[in-house]
Amino acid sequence: MSLPTARGVSPVLPVVAVVALLGLPLPSGGADGGATPADLASALLVGWCALRLLRQRRRPLSRTAAVVLGLPLVGLAVSAAGALSPTAGFTGLARYAQVFVLVPAAVLLLIRDRRDARLLAWAFVGLAVWQGAVGVHQYATGTGASYQGQPIRAVGTFGPQDVMGMAGAVSVGLICALGLALGRGPVRQRAVAAGCAAVLLLPLALSFSRGAWIATAVTCTAQLALAGVRRALAVGAVAAAVGVLLVGGFGVGSALLQERVASITRVTGAPDQSVTDRYALWTAAAGMWRERPLTGVGLKGFPEHRDAHASLALSSGSDTEGAGAAFRRQPLLSPHNMYLLVLSEQGLVGLVALAGSWLALLVCAVRGLTRSRRSGPARTGLDCALVACGLLVWQLTDFAYADIGGPSTVLTALTFGLAAWWALVGAREPGDAGDVVPRDAGRRAERVVTG
Template sequence: MAASALPPASTAAAPAASAAAVPTASRAVCAPAAARGPASRGGGAAGGARAGSPGSPVPPPPPVPRASCGAFAYGLRLPAARAAAGRHAHLLPLLAVVALLLVPPGRGPDAGGGTLADAASGLLVLWCLVRVARARVRPLTRLAAVVVGLPVVGLCAAAVTAHDPAAALPGLVRHLQVFVLVPAAVVLTLRDRRDLVAVAWALIGLALVQGGVGVVQYATGTGASYRGEDVRAVGTFGPTDVMGMATVVAYGIVAAVGLALGAPARSRARFAALGCAALLAVPLVLSFSRGAWIATLLACAAQLVATGPRRALRAALAAGALAVVLVGGLGVGSAMVQERVASITRVAAAPDRSVTDRYAMWAAAAGMWRDRPLTGVGLKGFPAHRDSHASLALSSGSDTAGAGMGFRRQPLLSPHNMYLLVLGEQGLLGLLALGGGWLALLLCGCRRLPAALRTGREADCALVALGLLGWQLVDFLYADIGGPSTVLTAVVLGVSAWWALAPRDAEAGTAAGGRSRSASGEGAGAAGGGPGVGAGARRSGCGVRSGAGLRSGAGVRCGFRGGPGTVPGAVPPGGRP
């Protein structure tokens, strides 16, 4: 009786064998047949007992061929790739605006209208309007709406009070596109840091392609005409927009330097960004644009100083030593480049023809403002009032040729100074509205810079956005809007506005478009939280306040109510949904 009360040895060992057989089989699924023991080939642990008989171990699953293992691994990677692509799908309209700047503009005698990039920017604005209409809530915070919409006051006043309101209407549409609509659409499109980094790399990619075309133009003598030789690098923009490639390449350099300074030390992202910045320096030099050189140098210097005076000093010494070795020792750089650099110091004592024309047009714009100080002469009114206010030193136009185009006399339609252009055409009201908005972006962005540099979480975003804004504000001293590359200026202003105006209290949180759904494994106390929200997180106002289980990087942005980054059903401050 004592012997019969004891279970058989195989029966007693069954639970242990069953528990051990499952993980062993799961590890042996993709292993070779020779590496698996007799039990894995169906031998059993109790003298070949059949599966399902009392006391027999759980049989392992049949072996899977290696081809199936590879397909299984590919199947695991495919959803991740699709998820990554889906996360950036909302950026496609914005990235299309950047990519379409690679398409050469029209070069006929009547060219100068809209481009494919302009059409794409219109579609971007319409897409954002549809999203806002479907959400039925206010998409921007009060501060963002005021700063972004402030230029509308001066633009509408200048258009209504113009001598020819019908002629000012195209200028009103263009200015609204560049300074209001597209920047607002960019603010609504960007959701988090990764979106801004993606746009920055898109700018760098565009700059690399345009810069590569410019270097080929210089090397083969197929560029725009400069001092009688077709050596000026202009990319695909042509000789009628000599500042186009220089602007794009400068954007790429500033974005690359910002990403490099904000990336971790010795990371691949830092080395890649520094390499791109070094490559883009060549086409920037070959553009022969002194204004772009000065603006790029000042913007990069400001980025370096923001990250630390010691780093800025080391970078300045290294750049100076490299320039001395390349130019002084090895003789790198053509005589044209050296003469162009030297001419920067002679713009006051011995100005060339382009500088003389610029001074005359600056004086003409100031004269227009003195005649109508409040609202100016009206949008697109500078060409009509130029000759009555300019001195006799102003030439009749600039000569353009090369890059696939014949000789053409291009009229001088703007003073090549954005601030004076606004002052002459929109008056003091327009300058205060437009310049006040830019100043607000700069101040709000700089206010958030110390915290970003201290935490390091969004240092790259801060340096890129403020660097691009600083470059644009400096370049406006020597240039204004005009040409196919103008739409990229609107994108840059939108990127800067997103950094300066988007709420930073929970900016790394969940965005709209499906990312506000709670994932499996998150805590039961998460109320509308996104990935990374654990138990204990609770909704507060229009965001998610961290509880016991809120991991770093989780949260919900509450600035765009009902738009990107909001919790469905959250009630904004004030109690109104």
């Protein structure tokens, strides 16, 4: 029995709606804690997916998908049991399960085929263009977050308390656009995607987010290499030319960007305070892990144990203001490194379980991309493969400079869901209407389903 929906209406539309909610401006202080509209919508998404499965009476996930997506729960259960309080353990378990298990599984199950995957990828591009447009306006009008005493930092609708939010959204959209452009879809679609990718370089630069820059550069290089050497050289030359034009037109902004880029490698000579704080937090996380190597200090335990392991170089917090928010001192409650956060709070058990799940997805996604490239001149599904592999590479690289937290965290869950669909389901499907297939191709085989 199926849900009484019109034929042809995609079940992925609720996922697109969650993406759209990430574009709404948050009230002042909305990033301090509590559920955002996107958080609530993601919970409803999981519930609606579960109801849909009950109505259809089918097995939700294949055995492989259940193991790969459910693996993080092993470390989470152990770490939650060792938390400082039952409340901290429960809230931490719920948040991790939301981001890395429940929402990705719901997205995987709601994507029917590659057309749905492309629709979701375009939704990410749309979110990036919107957030980027807001960010560029903030820079041009001096209404952004404070950066070196000037209200010019582009943060989109996420506000200064989540300065990485817009950078993450723009990076995800750029990666999706590049993947769609490098595929074998209609020429007009690829041209629009390439244009979107080029346009998104500007707001990404104005985010002044070093971690997002590094992760995006690594990911785009990987996507281009996977798409083919010739295309990599051509697109790389165009991207370099666009970058020179953008930076050359910044004026004062070019000096700020050059200083920001130079600070990436200035970690021993004269690092700025943000770099000093970052390394002090990393040292504190490593100290917690050495104290409890197997199970860590427990979920939500990093803030409580930070001062006991941090050096005197760590400041009391970071100053945030601008973009509609008043000045405030924001405490440093995480190491800003997902791997070290998991290692300190969940120990080796948690890190092996969580990172093992991510690596399994990446391996499956790359294998699917390899099969797609071997499918002949058509290369059916190449765009979906490049998008999925790109999202995983970007996320795993960015986790070296950031962790979960803030209103943009739901976006992380959605990207893992799209990547998991390709890795565990989509790579095994035959071509569809969105693929360019040979004229002599036979009838389309029966679509592989998760069950």
